[in-house]
Amino acid sequence: MTTPNQHWNAVFVAKSDQELGWYERDPAQTLKFLDLIPGSRTATIFLPGAGTSVLVDELLARGAQVILNDVSDEALKKLKKRIGNIQDRVTWLHHDISKPMPDSLPQVDIWIDRAVLHFLLDTAGLEGYFRNLRSLLRKGGFALLAEFSTAGAPMCAGLDVHRYSVEELTTRLGEGFDLIQHEEYTFINPFGDPRPYVYALYKRK
Numbered sequence: 001m002t003t004p005n006q007h008w009n010a011v012f013v014a015k016s017d018q019e020l021g022w023y024e025r026d027p028a029q030t031l032k033f034l035d036l037i038p039g040s041r042t043a044t045i046f047l048p049g050a051g052t053s054v055l056v057d058e059l060l061a062r063g064a065q066v067i068l069n070d071v072s073d074e075a076l077k078k079l080k081k082r083i084g085n086i087q088d089r090v091t092w093l094h095h096d097i098s099k100p101m102p103d104s105l106p107q108v109d110i111w112i113d114r115a116v117l118h119f120l121l122d123t124a125g126l127e128g129y130f131r132n133l134r135s136l137l138r139k140g141g142f143a144l145l146a147e148f149s150t151a152g153a154p155m156c157a158g159l160d161v162h163r164y165s166v167e168e169l170t171t172r173l174g175e176g177f178d179l180i181q182h183e184e185y186t187f188i189n190p191f192g193d194p195r196p197y198v199y200a201l202y203k204r205k
Contacts, residue, residue: 004096004119008072011157017052017078021157021189022115027055029185030114030146033201036181037142040064043109046136048097048129049116052079060089067108069093097132098125107138115197118147118161130172141204143177145169149184149198166200177202 017023034040041062050056050068052075059066060083070076073094080092095101098120111133120126137143147164148156155161166182182200189195 004071005073007157007159008070009074012052012072012074012078018190020052021191021193022051022187022195023190024054024187027053027058029187029199030055030112030144031058033144033181033199034110034112036201037110040110040142044106045110045112046108048111048113048132050079051075052082053114055112055114057083060086065089067091067093067105069095069097071096098128100128101132101136105136107141108136109138109141111137111141111143112146113144114146115148115156117145118164119156119159121160121162126172130174133173134176137204139204142180143173143202143204144199145202146185146197146199149196151184151196153195164198166198169198169200170202173202176205178205 042064044065045059046067046069047056048069050070056066056068056079066089068076068079068090076092076094097116117129120129133143148161150163150165152163166179170179180201180203182198185197185199187195187197
């Protein structure tokens with residue numbers, strides 16, 4: 001059986017960024033939500049699935065500290081080559097986000113998930129993901145979740161996905177979070193196909 005690491009490594013080795021179905025030239029939709037968060041420009045931000053996203057470049061340009069995680073070490077190699085070795089503001093992590101996180105990680109101000117959670121289909125993986133989110137995100141911090149909506153595609157990158165409503169995201173996060181804002185958003189992928197998403201911003205109590 002192919003592991004998540006093997007699957008995603010094969011994807012990132014075989015294709016350039018522009019050939020990826022989720023390639024986004026301008027991360028304005030995510031930045032719009034970040035601008036609702038006081039102090040987001042200099043915050044410590046965790047990306048559970050950084051991939052090779054240009055969002056990373058934007059966060060660094062704004063002055064943020066970032067912890068960049070991905071299950072694919074090939075994606076991280078490509079990203080590191082592009083942004084350079086910014087030792088003082090970047091922490092690199094190659095980890096399955098559904099598994100327990102290293103104890104050495106600091107708590108963060110913002111957790112940004114763009115299409116990672118919807119690949120977790122089993123109960124243990126989902127519980128592990130939300131356990132990590134609650135462990136890493138400080139009280140008063142913010143979580144931005146952007147996943148395939150209930151109207152979205154049933155598969156991505158050859159894998160089944162779980163499609164979310166804002167109500168289910170809120171339930172899975174639990175009572176310790178307040179929903180600040182949410183929005184249905186249709187991303188047009190590089191091949192011209194619509195991909196309906198739900199964006200939801202939460203504040204931890």
